[in-house]
Amino acid sequence: MSSREPGPVTPFQTAVRTLLGELDPEPGREGLLDTPRRVEKAFRFYCDGYHKDPKKVIGDALFEAETDEMVLVKDIEIYSLCEHHLAPFFGKAHVAYIPSGKIVGLSKLARVVDVFARRLQVQERLTMQVAHAIQDVLQPRGVGVVIEAQHLCMMMRGVEKQNSRTVTSCLLGLFRKDERTRTEFLQLVRGG
Numbered sequence: 001m002s003s004r005e006p007g008p009v010t011p012f013q014t015a016v017r018t019l020l021g022e023l024d025p026e027p028g029r030e031g032l033l034d035t036p037r038r039v040e041k042a043f044r045f046y047c048d049g050y051h052k053d054p055k056k057v058i059g060d061a062l063f064e065a066e067t068d069e070m071v072l073v074k075d076i077e078i079y080s081l082c083e084h085h086l087a088p089f090f091g092k093a094h095v096a097y098i099p100s101g102k103i104v105g106l107s108k109l110a111r112v113v114d115v116f117a118r119r120l121q122v123q124e125r126l127t128m129q130v131a132h133a134i135q136d137v138l139q140p141r142g143v144g145v146v147i148e149a150q151h152l153c154m155m156m157r158g159v160e161k162q163n164s165r166t167v168t169s170c171l172l173g174l175f176r177k178d179e180r181t182r183t184e185f186l187q188l189v190r191g192g
């Protein structure tokens, strides 16, 4: 018996309640009573990137700088949701750019990744959106983004797919046009 006053039930919670009824033979049991509210709270968090503007995230932390050397932030943890199965995919993003007069606070690159990861996604689009957002706001000479991820929709359902990783990349500007830049970037990403 729960003494908690049930709050106003949202359409989201009603939908989760329906889902539980479809999945569990005993959807009214104690352990599931508060599940619709918890699931809504969790999913609102997983998807809060829709409410964030990458221009604001980056734009607040731009600095003038003369350097034209590659800036690379490796191993940015990502957690996202596959839009086909609503199952998590997770892994690492590697984000690089070559400045053209402006640099951005390094932590902001990780935050831009989060803005797009916290949406219903496919990995290919996530990779492109991160690269293009940095290109648009920073106007650098080039941007490179590589994402390596494991998808629970594959890992939990498939046999012998437990260790598969999906790698996607998006290369813009010099990273696309200049072979040396591209090679340098990919070597840095692969190297330990």
Ligand SMILES: [Zn+2]
Binding pocket: 082, 083, 084, 085, 086, 087, 151, 153, 154
């Ligand atoms: Zn999936």
